[in-house]
Amino acid sequence: MSTTAIRPPPATAVPMTSLRKTALVAGAFYLLSFVSIPTLSLYAPIRDASYIVGPNPGTGVIWGGVLEMIVALAGIGTAVALYPVVKKQNQSLALGFVGTRVLEAATIISGVVIVMTIVSLGQAGAGPDAVVTGNALIAMHNWTFLLGQGFIPAVNALLLGSLLYQSRLVPRILPLVGFIGAPLLVTSVIATLFGFWTQVSTRSALLTIPIALWEFSLGVYLIVKGFKPSPITAAMAPLSTPTDRQVVPV
Template sequence: MATTDIRPPPARRAPMTPLRKTALAAGICYLLSFVSVPTLGLYAPIRDPNFVVGPGPDTGVIWGVVLEMIVALAGIGTAVALYPVVKRQNHAMALGLVGARVLEAATIFSGVVIVMTFVTVRQAGAGADALVTGQALAGLHTWTFLLGQGFIPAVNAVLLGTLLYRSRLVPRILPVLGLIAAPLLATSAIATLFGFWDQVSTQSGLLTIPIGVWEFSLGVYLIVKGFRPARITADIPATRLPPAPRVPTLSGQPG
């Protein structure tokens, strides 16, 4: 007698929940913000005020502008993606996170405008007369970058780190890292502001690394693991159902 080989149907992959999609979107946006790392080298020529009257192509600087625009939009994306989740912990702080991210993006775009003005003046071939303009643009870009990507990311780390630490949506080691990195980044910006060291220096680099580790680690965790579902449901208040209607019995009295 022939036997029939009955195999169970292949297991279907569980659909991705909205919360998992939110975590994935936020994680991708955080990792996208690291495309700006090459701008450290791409923007090296504009740190020299003589760049505006010097020879050479502008392609590298323009690529740096494109990467910075991606970073600005990704920064807003992180806050918008996380807002529906973290607002359950503290609505005001969640709004502050969105506002700070938008402000950070605005300063990045301001820096982009300055850089492109730099390139435009250079391509116009103004010669030695443009040297003063170049020095002014170089200084303006330096301070815009320092304030926009030195102080404001520290504020972001404090706000988001506090929200994640209280809610325990992710392992607490991640927000603790952000809360440690924030004052270090602010210290580096203040020291540069008062002339203790240059914006691009060993001291500045060492104090900036922790904020990068915090954002990179958070992005990877959100992509790989997502939020802790038990913590999500714990933050949602229980819904009270209305009492069931009383059904009359055969005797005419309510049951």
């Protein structure tokens, strides 16, 4: 005569779901986009048109360009990582977010090309006659930065914020910060365009803080918490295969 003993299955690590991985990757890309903060000081030498007279080694400026390239790729990474999730809410807006992220990356890379041109001329020692060229290149970089990294993040916040607010994939307070930051950032850009204040100023910095807070807090939340349960995450979650019990003959 035999009996059976019901044993629980052995304890195993809970596998990380694809949604959790997506949240981690997107959050990491968002935080990686903040590595360019030191460029404000690294680019300081080239703001003087006499830099191009040279010769100047430009090592710090080159490192600033490298950091901005990382930011450009990280920006595309956030859109590519989030697209499979947010497209369930609205595919048109999700595609728009990918497009604006790519456009932002293109403007960043364009700015890096301009900066590297200034560095090359400075290393070669272009001479006093090249100061006019230096001023032109600096102006090109300033406008590229203003219209690219200054304006497009506001569009990004409106597109992605709308998707996340409607889907409730994250607490609604996060996209609300983006909604507040977007018009403030646009206000700063318009004020700079019409000469009310300079691009690097206290007012500009203050109006930029909310959009930076939106992106930073979103990155932290996605890494720490991941996506909240919602109809979208429920639709994307894989079917589970429960193992109720294990019967072992005695």
